Amino acid sequence: MTEPLSKGPSARDQEHHAAQAPPPSRTLLQPSSEVMAMLVRRGFQPSLATLDLPFPPDADEALTERIAERLGHYAFRLFLRGAILRRGSFSPEDASKYVEAPRATEMAEDLVSLRMAAREEDGRYRLLHPVRNFGGTLEWYVGRELRGRLGFDVAAGVKFHAPEVGGDLDVVAAAEGRLLYLEMKSSPPKHLAQDEVSAFFRRVRALRPHLAILVMDTALRLSDKVVPLLQAELSAPVPEPRRVVREVWALTPHLYVVNAKQDLMTNVGIAIAEGWRALSPPPP
Structure with a gap:
């Protein structure tokens, strides 16, 4: 014989319990962008991390455009990646084994002109804004x-x-x-x-x-x-x-x-x- 279903709270009790609950938090979409809004619509709560960048955080548009232009060159990206991995003072030859020494020195000087590196003694350089990786x-x-x-x-x-x-x-x-x-x-x-x-x-x-x-x-x-x-x-x-x-x-x-x-x-x-x-x- 099937046991009768036990009675739960009455409709009045359920409504009473729900009425005692505090109001839910209301999270509004912060002024941002369509791409972030698309993530919210997918049920996520996205936030932006601070990118670890090897150039000044207050760099103006002219400087960042020059940096982006240089990053368009694969050899320069390899060189910068190598400089980052040196973790301190580096010679141009240390930063990349894929370019000849004169070209490596030119790239190190590019970093100086982009406010990303400084010259040191004996032809060495040091990144001004060290980062963990590329x-x-x-x-x-x-x-x-x-x-x-x-x-x-x-x-x-x-x-x-x-x-x-x-x-x-x-x-x-x-x-x-x-x-x-x-x-x-x-x-x-x-x-x-x-x-x-x-x-x-x-x-x-x-x-x-x-x-x-x-x-x-x-x-x-x-x-x-x-x-x-x-x-x-x-x-x-x-x-x-x-x-x-x-x-x-x-x-x-x-x-x-x-x-x-x-x-x-x-x-x-x-x-x-x-x-x-x-x-x-x-x-x-």
């Missing part, structure tokens, strides 16, 4: 270029506080009602680990952007290690990766990986164009 600089540069070249609304270094999902969103951008997420890697492919790729996929699955791009700031091939690592994380059935051009790879119509061969931002732009077209209506 990651924040790469995020700043790519975000600025997306805004300036393609008109995106951009946020870099975003803490999106997703439950059980670690890490920040390196760069998120919005245009045409669509959300773009880019994850930056400034190390060679051999340093990319499976757990990093898994973490990237967790962020993608939590965020559900219209388009996601893994950006590898390297001139080395991606097909040997990076593409297989990404494929291993895809849900079945796993499609064959498609080379769009050079080292711009489409893992799915909405997931890409690019490197810096020839030009980093050109490759990012190609991936965005491919992804945007995949989201568009079919041609007539």
Whole structure:
């Protein structure tokens, strides 16, 4: 015989209990940007981290434009990355093994003219604004270029506080009602680990952007290690990766990986164009 269901609180008691509760907190969207609002609409409470940058925080537009222009050169990015890794006084030759000594000295002098480094004795230099790594600089540069070249609304270094999902969103951008997420890697492919790729996929699955791009700031091939690592994380059935051009790879119509061969931002732009077209209506 089925036991009768026990009676719970009466309707009056339930209403009385609800009426005693304090008013809920009311969180208004702070004046910000469309891209941050898109994260809020997805149920997150995003906040912006302070990027770790090797130039003055009060740098004016003219100086930051000069810095961005120099960062567009892959050799200069390699040199700055090497200078950061020296953790103090460095000689130009120490900062990069990929350029000849006279060119390395020119790049060190570029850092001085950009108010990023100072000369020391014996032809050595020191960064004026030491940072932990090159990651924040790469995020700043790519975000600025997306805004300036393609008109995106951009946020870099975003803490999106997703439950059980670690890490920040390196760069998120919005245009045409669509959300773009880019994850930056400034190390060679051999340093990319499976757990990093898994973490990237967790962020993608939590965020559900219209388009996601893994950006590898390297001139080395991606097909040997990076593409297989990404494929291993895809849900079945796993499609064959498609080379769009050079080292711009489409893992799915909405997931890409690019490197810096020839030009980093050109490759990012190609991936965005491919992804945007995949989201568009079919041609007539």
